[in-house]
Amino acid sequence: MENTMNSDSTHSAPRSKTPYEHLWLPFTYFKDVEENPPLIIDKGEGIYLFDSSGCAYIDGIGSWWVSIFGHNHPVITSAVKKQLDKLEHVMMAGIISEPALRLSNLLSEILPKGLSRIFYSDNGSTAVEIALKIALQYHSLRGENRTEFVSFDGGYHGDTLGAMSVGMIPQYHALFHECFKKHTFANSPYCYRCPVGLDAKTCKAECMDSLEKILSEKGESIAACIFEPMVQGAVGMRVYPSKVLSRIFSLCRKYGILTIADEVAMGFGRTGTMFACDHSSEVPDIMCVAKGLTGGYLPLSATVVKEQIFEEFKGDYKSERILNHGHTFTGNPLAASAACATLTLVKEYDIPGSLQSKADFFAKELQKFSEYDIVGDIRTIGMVGALELVRDKKTKERLPADLRLSFKISRKALKYGLIIRPLGDVLYFMPPLIITEEQIRTMLFLTHRALREVIDEELSYI
Numbered sequence: 028m029e030n031t032m033n034s035d036s037t038h039s040a041p042r043s044k045t046p047y048e049h050l051w052l053p054f055t056y057f058k059d060v061e062e063n064p065p066l067i068i069d070k071g072e073g074i075y076l077f078d079s080s081g082c083a084y085i086d087g088i089g090s091w092w093v094s095i096f097g098h099n100h101p102v103i104t105s106a107v108k109k110q111l112d113k114l115e116h117v118m119m120a121g122i123i124s125e126p127a128l129r130l131s132n133l134l135s136e137i138l139p140k141g142l143s144r145i146f147y148s149d150n151g152s153t154a155v156e157i158a159l160k161i162a163l164q165y166h167s168l169r170g171e172n173r174t175e176f177v178s179f180d181g182g183y184h185g186d187t188l189g190a191m192s193v194g195m196i197p198q199y200h201a202l203f204h205e206c207f208k209k210h211t212f213a214n215s216p217y218c219y220r221c222p223v224g225l226d227a228k229t230c231k232a233e234c235m236d237s238l239e240k241i242l243s244e245k246g247e248s249i250a251a252c253i254f255e256p257m258v259q260g261a262v263g264m265r266v267y268p269s270k271v272l273s274r275i276f277s278l279c280r281k282y283g284i285l286t287i288a289d290e291v292a293m294g295f296g297r298t299g300t301m302f303a304c305d306h307s308s309e310v311p312d313i314m315c316v317a318k319g320l321t322g323g324y325l326p327l328s329a330t331v332v333k334e335q336i337f338e339e340f341k342g343d344y345k346s347e348r349i350l351n352h353g354h355t356f357t358g359n360p361l362a363a364s365a366a367c368a369t370l371t372l373v374k375e376y377d378i379p380g381s382l383q384s385k386a387d388f389f390a391k392e393l394q395k396f397s398e399y400d401i402v403g404d405i406r407t408i409g410m411v412g413a414l415e416l417v418r419d420k421k422t423k424e425r426l427p428a429d430l431r432l433s434f435k436i437s438r439k440a441l442k443y444g445l446i447i448r449p450l451g452d453v454l455y456f457m458p459p460l461i462i463t464e465e466q467i468r469t470m471l472f473l474t475h476r477a478l479r480e481v482i483d484e485e486l487s488y489i
């Protein structure tokens with residue numbers, strides 16, 4: 028009888044055509060992978076990544092915005108190695124690992140005043156899920172029936188279902204919104220294409236009249252307002268002025284709505300202040316942090332709340348005052364030790380104080396892209412820089428989508444040793460905060476080169 032265990036016909040996998048035959052890559056068209064084989068990265072050091080043949084690439088977007096002190100930073104690497112010799116993991120229900128405890132104290136030192144309770148999870152999306160759940164349950168515990176959220180067009184809060192339900196980037200969310208509870212979306216503070224036709228320099232944040240309308244009409248059923256402070260990131264680095272952020276806070280206060288600041292992308296110095304919320308004088312009721320928290324080493328996030336919110340959850344066995352939530356790897360000691368080391372570096376490098384002159388230099392260098400007819404808008408804040416490409420600068424007419432100009436520019440830049448990944452027609456940079464001025468110059472020089480060449484090659488189409 029045939030031994031089916033060893034039979035080719037039953038158990039063997041189909042023969043691999045490529046080394047990545049079994050992989051499904053996030054936010055990536057299959058056809059693009061076929062035509063442009065992905066880089067296989069072997070190691071990292073500082074702002075550089077190295078592929079398996081030793082070629083170096085500048086990590087222009089900090090590996091999806093996480094790498095704040097660069098790759099393989101000796102302090103973080105050694106903290107994780109040290110922890111690995113002691114304890115890899117312990118659950119967090121009724122038990123606390125030493126690094127998770129230490130981290131809570133370090134984090135509370137830099138959090139905006141009043142945010143005092145820290146709940147860990149694994150990534151930005153789960154931090155948001157937890158924030159939404161806390162807001163819903165907080166009202167329920169107080170006997171209030173508030174079951175909806177208000178957020179913003181262009182908002183992005185992660186890819187899990189709850190986080191998607193409060194996000195509004197059509198290509199990511201439209202298909203799924205039908206399946207969710209209906210939430211409400213106020214205008215995007217998209218200054219380049221202002222939804223109310225005003226100028227950001229002189230406006231009074233009238234784009235947020237739409238938020239006021241929503242809150243005045245249905246504020247009583249709204250549990251919280253969730254927003255990305257100062258920059259709507261994933262939609263294309265829409266930087267907006269602090270007066271808009273202040274108005275969001277003041278409207279929510281006026282209508283008694285909880286605020287959830289999603290600092291997943293912009294926390295830990297990225298916008299030039301420790302947290303993007305610090306651009307206003309307000310403190311949100313709930314804040315989500317992730318990405319840079321471990322310096323980009325390991326997945327870890329935190330949902331932090333004001334004590335008055337935590338108070339509602341203080342109960343005994345007979346009450347329902349408990350947050351029934353917890354992911355298996357909540358507060359993982361390896362990730363927490365990376366985060367402790369990161370927060371030590373935040374102090375040592377004087378983040379955000381030391382970034383000011385570098386951010387000014389970065390902004391000045393970015394302005395040089397205004398020489399191109401297709402660069403319609405240049406947006407900068409702190410160590411975030413973005414170029415919105417258009418067909419016509421005067422009319423702001425968009426580029427034909429199927430031209431994929433920004434994609435072509437990023438492919439060309441890769442050839443020259445720079446990793447960037449455009450968001451639609453927006454080329455952007457979010458390098459590790461430790462990047463030097465010289466390295467910024469190189470990063471932008473490579474972008475100029477790629478941009479010029481693609482314009483030359485594609486000019487007849489635009």
Ligand code: PLP
Nearest residue numbers: 150151152183184185260291292
């Ligand atoms: N919130 C914001 C503002 C983000 O930018 C992101 C990711 O880019 C998330 C949440 C989701 O984070 P994660 O990808 O870690 O789930």
